[in-house]
Structure formats: C-alpha cells, structure tokens
Amino acid sequence: MRRLLPSPHDESLSDVYGDLVLTGAVDGRSGVSLGMVSSVDGGATVAGRTADLGGDADQSAFAALRASTDAILVGAGTVQVEDYGPATGSLERRKRRVAKGLAASPRLVIVSNRLSLSADARVFADPDHPPLLVTSEQGVAARPEVAARGEVLVCGASAVDLVVALEGLASRGLGRVLCEGGPGLNASLFGQDLVDEVFLTVAPTLIGGDAPRIISPGDGHGPRPLALVALREHRSELLLHYRVVRPPADRL
Ligand SMILES: NC(=O)c1ccc[n+]([C@@H]2O[C@H](COP(=O)([O-])OP(=O)(O)OC[C@H]3O[C@@H](n4cnc5c(N)ncnc54)[C@H](OP(=O)(O)O)[C@@H]3O)[C@@H](O)[C@H]2O)c1
Known part of the structure; x- marks a missing residue:
C-alpha cells in the first residue's frame, strides 16, 4: 500500500486509516x-x-x-441483498475499537420505512447485539414480528425522517455514523445534505451496463464540492477520502 496524500509513504494494509477519526455530531x-x-x-x-x-x-x-464508527447505518435493501449479519466483529477489531475509546462493537442501524426484512434474517442472529430498526409507525404496525427482533426507533408516521433519525442516534451517543449504503439510502441522505464525508474505493475495473451509481437518482440539492483528505493506492485500487465542503453560510 502506498499513501500518496497526505505525506507520501508506504504502509501495511493493516495500518490503513489506523488513526482515523470519523466526523462526529454536528448541529445536534x-x-x-x-x-x-x-x-x-x-x-x-x-x-x-x-x-x-x-x-x-x-x-x-x-x-x-x-473499527472507527459508533454506528453502521444501512438500508434494508442492502441488508437483504448482501445478507448482513450482526456487526459484532472479530476479537481483533473489538480490541482495536476499545483502544480507540469506542464501544467493543458498532451499533448496526437499519433504515426501513416498511420493515421489509425477514424476521429470520441473519442480521437478527445475535440476541446480544440486536440491530436498531429506524422505521415509521406504519412499518411497526405492518411488521410487528420484525420490529420485535430489534430495538425500534420510530422516526415518522408513514416515512422515516432522516434528520429525526440522526438526531435520535446522536442523543444515544452514536455521534459517528458510517453509512454503508445502498444507493437508495445514500440518495435520501444526500438529498437532504446529510453526508459529511466520503470514503470511496475505486476498483480497477470497468463494468458498463446498467449498474447503479453509489447514489441513486433522486431529488437533491445541487452538486456539493468535495475536498480530498487522503489518497492511497494498492495494486491499482484507490482509496479516496473526501470531506464535503459547505459554504460558511450553510452552517449558520
Ligand atoms: N458499491 C457499494 O459500495 C454498495 C454498498 C451498499 C450496497 N450496494 C448495492 O446496492 C444495492 C442495494 O441498494 P438499494 O439502493 O437497492 O437499497 P438500500 O438503499 O440499501 O435499501 C433500500 C431500502 O432501504 C429503505 N430505505 C432507504 N432509504 C430510506 C429512507 N430515506 N427512509 C426509509 N427507508 C429507507 C427502504 O426499505 P423499505 O422498503 O423496507 O421501506 C428501501 O426500500 C445492492 O445491489 C447492493 O449490493 C453497493
């Protein structure tokens, strides 16, 4: 692995983002x-x-x-397609987190209006680490058997209000949230200007076809500029870390 920015040097794969501090709570x-x-x-x-x-x-x-986040935020679609399990993590990762002053495991937070998951999904397999289900009143009413498999955070009557959800996570001490997608959830977050930084791996491959982008089409505000924080290369894979640049007026 070569770190090209900032301060170029070689590093081992296990040192990647070793000193990383994710963006914490902003504006509540x-x-x-x-x-x-x-x-x-x-x-x-x-x-x-x-x-x-x-x-x-x-x-x-x-x-x-x-290893650096308080919570992993993920859409119900990705949980299903990627067959997510509990986010307990290996012993090594748990030690790494504790050394950083974090809880041993990140909280897995699933966003779903309709709770359209199977109550038997692998993500519910560890009763000691149930996911937090961010959903609507309608979702709980329609799928009580799924709601019962996790802890529920109701954030709207028929649809999740993501601002309310992120305020709820912050108030639970989950100030650093890593969103692992998918593109649908990313579109909702980006549409409300709720993305603060981006970690993007550019895989050295061309796909073509109709593969989705990392953010689905949706109603959003205009483009947001990004500032490059770090750039790494390993066997033609690029690791890019950007932070979202907001004009000073937007922060008032
Ligand atoms: N390249 C990558 O890094 C990456 C990362 C993750 C996923 N993926 C891929 O992306 C695909 C899945 O993405 P996707 O866009 O279809 O699914 P997704 O965003 O993971 O999940 C969509 C579902 O999540 C819930 N959801 C999303 N936004 C919501 C909001 N604002 N409020 C309430 N609920 C919300 C809804 O669930 P309900 O319908 O239950 O209400 C919605 O149907 C898979 O193919 C996966 O492999 C790629």
Missing part, C-alpha cells in the same frame, strides 16, 4: 460518513452485488471504517 445530529466502492466507470455493483468489486485494499478500508 450524528455526522455521516459514506463508505462505498465503485468501478472506474462509476458502477456500484457487479451482477447486483458488491462482492466482485472490492479487493484487499477495500477490505482493509471496510474493516478500518467499522
């Missing part, structure tokens, strides 16, 4: 860091999955991001 809501992988032509999936996109560098970044 949790900070949101997006962690995604795409092909060079901007595709976010191969045959509907991410498995064939990320290499060793992406896996190292994925582990380091999970």
Whole structure:
C-alpha cells in the first residue's frame, strides 16, 4: 500500500486509516460518513452485488471504517441483498475499537420505512447485539414480528425522517455514523445534505451496463464540492477520502 496524500509513504494494509477519526455530531445530529466502492466507470455493483468489486485494499478500508464508527447505518435493501449479519466483529477489531475509546462493537442501524426484512434474517442472529430498526409507525404496525427482533426507533408516521433519525442516534451517543449504503439510502441522505464525508474505493475495473451509481437518482440539492483528505493506492485500487465542503453560510 502506498499513501500518496497526505505525506507520501508506504504502509501495511493493516495500518490503513489506523488513526482515523470519523466526523462526529454536528448541529445536534450524528455526522455521516459514506463508505462505498465503485468501478472506474462509476458502477456500484457487479451482477447486483458488491462482492466482485472490492479487493484487499477495500477490505482493509471496510474493516478500518467499522473499527472507527459508533454506528453502521444501512438500508434494508442492502441488508437483504448482501445478507448482513450482526456487526459484532472479530476479537481483533473489538480490541482495536476499545483502544480507540469506542464501544467493543458498532451499533448496526437499519433504515426501513416498511420493515421489509425477514424476521429470520441473519442480521437478527445475535440476541446480544440486536440491530436498531429506524422505521415509521406504519412499518411497526405492518411488521410487528420484525420490529420485535430489534430495538425500534420510530422516526415518522408513514416515512422515516432522516434528520429525526440522526438526531435520535446522536442523543444515544452514536455521534459517528458510517453509512454503508445502498444507493437508495445514500440518495435520501444526500438529498437532504446529510453526508459529511466520503470514503470511496475505486476498483480497477470497468463494468458498463446498467449498474447503479453509489447514489441513486433522486431529488437533491445541487452538486456539493468535495475536498480530498487522503489518497492511497494498492495494486491499482484507490482509496479516496473526501470531506464535503459547505459554504460558511450553510452552517449558520
Ligand atoms: N458499491 C457499494 O459500495 C454498495 C454498498 C451498499 C450496497 N450496494 C448495492 O446496492 C444495492 C442495494 O441498494 P438499494 O439502493 O437497492 O437499497 P438500500 O438503499 O440499501 O435499501 C433500500 C431500502 O432501504 C429503505 N430505505 C432507504 N432509504 C430510506 C429512507 N430515506 N427512509 C426509509 N427507508 C429507507 C427502504 O426499505 P423499505 O422498503 O423496507 O421501506 C428501501 O426500500 C445492492 O445491489 C447492493 O449490493 C453497493
């Protein structure tokens, strides 16, 4: 692995983002860091999955991001397609987190208006680490058997209000939130200008076809400029870390 920015030097894969501090709570809501992988032509999936996109560098970044966050935010679609399990993590990662002053495991937070998950999904497999289900009153009423498998945070009558959700997470001490997608959830966050930084792996591959981008089309505000914080390269994979640049007036 070569770190090109800031201060170029070689480093081992296990040191990637070793000193990382994710964006914390801002304006009463949790900070949101997006962690995604795409092909060079901007595709976010191969045959509907991410498995064939990320290499060793992406896996190292994925582990380091999970080792640095209070909570993992993920859409119900990604939980289903990627067959998410509990986010307990390996003993090594738990030690790494504790050394950073974090809880041993990050809280897994699933966003879903309709709670359209199976009550038997693997994500509910560890009763000691149930996911936090960010949903609506309608979702709980429609799928009580799913609601019962996790802790529920109701954030709206028929649809989740993501600002309310992020305020709720911040008030629970989950100030640093890593959003692992998918593109649908990312579109909702970006549409409300709730993304604070981006960790993007650019996989050295072209996909073509109709693969989704890392943010689905949706109603958003205009483009947001990004400032490059760090750039790493390993066997043609690029790890990019950007922070979102907001004009000073937006922060008043
Ligand atoms: N390249 C990458 O880094 C990456 C990362 C993650 C996923 N992916 C890929 O992306 C695909 C899945 O993405 P996706 O966009 O279809 O799914 P998604 O964003 O993970 O999930 C969509 C579902 O999440 C819930 N949701 C999303 N935004 C919401 C909001 N604002 N309020 C309430 N609920 C919300 C809804 O669930 P309900 O319908 O239950 O209400 C919605 O149907 C998969 O193919 C996966 O492999 C790629």
